[in-house]
Amino acid sequence: xxxxxxxxxxxxxxxxxxxxxxxxxxxxxxxxxxxxxxxxxxxxxxxxxxxxxxxxxxxxxxxxxxxxxxxxxxxxxxxxxxxxxxxxxxxxxxxxxxxxxxxxxxxxxxxxxxxxxxxxxxxxxxxxxxxxxxxxxxxxxxxxxxxxx
Amino acid sequence: xxxxxxxxxxxxxxxxxxxxxxxxxxxxxxxxxxxxxxx
Numbered sequence: 001x002x003x004x005x006x007x008x009x010x011x012x013x014x015x016x017x018x019x020x021x022x023x024x025x026x027x028x029x030x031x032x033x034x035x036x037x038x039x040x041x042x043x044x045x046x047x048x049x050x051x052x053x054x055x056x057x058x059x060x061x062x063x064x065x066x067x068x069x070x071x072x073x074x075x076x077x078x079x080x081x082x083x084x085x086x087x088x089x090x091x092x093x094x095x096x097x098x099x100x101x102x103x104x105x106x107x108x109x110x111x112x113x114x115x116x117x118x119x120x121x122x123x124x125x126x127x128x129x130x131x132x133x134x135x136x137x138x139x140x141x142x143x144x145x146x147x148x149x
Numbered sequence: 150x151x152x153x154x155x156x157x158x159x160x161x162x163x164x165x166x167x168x169x170x171x172x173x174x175x176x177x178x179x180x181x182x183x184x185x186x187x188x
Contacts, residue, residue, distance in 0.1 A: 033157075043151040050158040053168075055175055062174050066167060073161030086153075 030077075034084055047077065048088035048115035056094055056117045063092030064102055071106040078110055088113040096129050100136035 037045065049070045055063050067090045074087035089106035091099035093116055103114050116130065169179050 037154070041152055042154045045154045045157045047157045047159045049164070050160055053160060053164060058175055062171075065171070066164065066175070069167045070161060070164050073163040074159070077159065077161070 030081060034081070037084065044084055044086055046086045046088055046113065047074070049074070049090040051115075051117040054090045054093070054115075054117040056092075058094070060092050060095035060098050063094055064098050066090075067092050067102050068105070071102070071109065071111055074106075074111055075109045078112075086113070087111045088115045090115060090117075091133070093117065093129055093133060096132035096136055099133045 033045065037043070049067075053066065053070065055066055071087075071089045074089065078085055078087040087110070089103055089111040091102045091106075091114055093099050106114075116133075165179065168175060168177050172178050
């Protein structure tokens with residue numbers, strides 16, 4: 001099981017499928033991240049939810065519920081420092097129609113793109129769902145597929 | 150030159166709080182040990 005050696009915030013998440021992964025907490029992360037960015041010459045960060053917290057394998061209603069919580073919080077992050085952070089939405093990709101609805105809601109809130117979790121289905125099913133999701137989007141937003149973890 | 154880092158992750162406290170309440174539906178559990186939170 002992975003431990004949070006890189007988790008200076010002392011917060012670790014564990015998922016039965018993948019083990020522990022570190023997380024940052026909003027109240028502590030902003031200044032630290034900006035200091036890191038300045039040191040490394042980074043102008044902006046595109047920030048998304050940790051992929052396993054998109055829960056692509058749960059019921060779509062649950063996936064939508066946690067996506068909304070995360071996306072609402074991402075808005076607060078962006079509003080706090082739009083010069084440094086570009087928030088990306090998470091969506092319940094297990095239901096492409098619900099995912100498109102949540103992306104629309106998130107875009108209205110100010111999120112500027114979307115990230116899709118990896119390994120949400122068998123490859124063939126995933127292709128179908130992604131095609132349906134991107135076909136249902138009502139507005140163009142930048143999207144990314146997270147690398148496999 | 151503007152440099153944009155495209156791969157960063159973030160979990161809001163609201164998400165942690167939500168999973169603290171609803172984690173059973175996600176096969177996720179949060180516990181605290183030695184002042185650190187684990188799940």
